Amino acid sequence: MAADRRVVYINARLIDPASGRDERGALLTVGGKIWDLGAALFADGITDGSEVVDCKGMCLTPGFIDMQVFLGESVDTTAKAAAAGGVTSIATMPNMNPVVDRASLVDYVERLAHDSGVRIHPIAAATKDLGGEEMTEIGLLRQAGALAFTDGRKAIADSQVMRRILTYAKAHDALVIQHAEDPMLAREGVMNEGEMATRLGLPGIPSIAEVIMIERDLRLVALTGCRYHVGLVTTAAAVDAVRKAKAAGLPVTCGTAPHYFALNELAVAEYRTFARTSPPLRTEEDRRAVVEGLADGTIDVIVSSHDPHDVESKRLPFDLAASGVIGLETLLPIMLELHHGGHVPLAHLLAALTSRPAGILGIPGGRLAKGERADLVLFNPDTPWRIDPEQFHSKAKNSPFEGRPVQGRIIRTILGGRTVYQAG
């Protein structure tokens, strides 16, 4: 692509959550950057011979930044799924083979992104081989480009280990991400503890397993001052704990995933293994609390927690099936349910997928502003459709939203000024 290639997006509804901009106008990209934008831009209709994309009044926003993606299948299909979902940057979890716990592997993961159609930001393991015991080379990993440290699907459970990681990471200004689930309380559990689990005869994971881990960590955060992020907040008690910690001024942020605000534990009925997740789907009361947490800003980011699993690992009795759902290609429409339902304003939701994750991870992008990366997504927030995993680009089809009628569809995804996805 020529470095000076000019593309003009006209008749766009420009939404920039970071600045509060929401206006009809145009946006010009030159090469990989946003050159200019606004209501006045090209208002006279003269576009100087630039390539013109007519947005027909649809929403043009910063490309989505997904803070939690498991690279469970090829980078190629993951990148295609991301582009189809409007996601231009993904932060990848260290749960790979081999585990991303050395600087050379961070470099390797970054290079996987090359020409794939998505930017990849590696998150490194907090402990060697995700073993929960020995700290990884946080400083060297940070220098190599690791944005954050986590043990992925496992909590950093040992209090002493967690304290040292937070203390050490603080010195390198590193972010520590926790999978907040007390493994002892969750042991054997395969779904949320309660009436539903009792009826199905499945061992339950109590919801307190989440808040107990968070509350312990918050004490350690207060002690160390390290930046701390709860990957997935799924219970009312946890939302409340984070809300209080923020009010107390602790450097705490948190995220959640669409299945935690769009589904509850009833989705597990009839032993649907596609609804087996970690943490598990919770009660309706918890679901409502998550929505409220998004509305009042307690929950900073929305992630897909995209976690592909093949049919063999899901077509099993519930307790033997793998945990995890795919989510890149359903991120926007499920999120928009909260907008259409009047629960959370659109700009607020978009911030949770753009400027906020960029800010937490400390990466460029996530904004519509002069000089920013031209990572953009164009979507129609109202298009009705029915979710059909068979149409997904993702190789794995383990979506809990199969058959769900939704609204909102990606029209075009632009990465560094270049279109990487266009709806057929």
Place this chain on the structure above:
Amino acid sequence: MKPQEIAALLDLGDSYLERYRGGKKIKKVMKNRTQINLFFEESTRTSTSFELAGKRLGADVINMVTSTSSIKKGETLIDTAMTLNAMRPSVLVIRHGSSGAAALLAQKVNCAVINAGDGRHEHPTQALLDALTIRRRKGRIQGLTVAICGDILHSRVARSNIHLLNAMGARVRVVAPPTLLPVAVDRLGVDVFHDMRSGLAGADIVMMLRLQTERMKGAFVPSTREYFHFYGLDAGKLAMAKPDAMIMHPGPMNRGVEIDTEVADDIDRSAIREQVETGVAIRMACLDALCRDLDAEEDD
């Protein structure tokens, strides 16, 4: 199942029990039919009971015991199901350590499937045989007070009995230490007791459950001794129940853990042996009813 359907199965079971007790000829309704018992968990009495029931009805019975300890146990379930399905059996009887396994299998095969116990979820034929045993001794189920005692948390027998007895109009109590009760068990329509004496007060039926020994060494209760002291059925605790209260146990019993030998062997009070006999009859009834459905389908 609806109460009328349950009653019909109990009637059918009753008639089979009378027939083979009386040495009468039993119609071979399963002649030329194949029944496969697919057991992923060790079980002597349930598999024997199903085998005998099938044979008495003239079926060709095949027993398959597959260890769940093989690495890819789940794959084995679906693969085995598909393989067996290709052999065209009429009935598959399945026992599996995972809740929901029987339902999953039923989705994959064309034949009738009987759940002989799935994880801690359900054990429907056990509940049916218990109901028949109660009805034969007491003449009814409606209005009786049934106290189910012991490890409710891990028990599929308890869950199936709670559903069935509630459907038939009994009042169901569960008696157990709090660590052996599932969360929100009261939502299943039972009264919850932690004290065995008050739980047994005025009960018509005392249904004991097996407590697996590995769960007693400090994990769920402190010790066998402590468990027997508070929750073992002995003459003293039994005195709280009605004088004619009947004692039941799905077996195999841990004598001296959940039940005192003296009580277990009390012919007048204990229906434990009778349960085994009723078990065969009720399984014949289930097989018969399913084969009638198959006959009707094949005629179409």
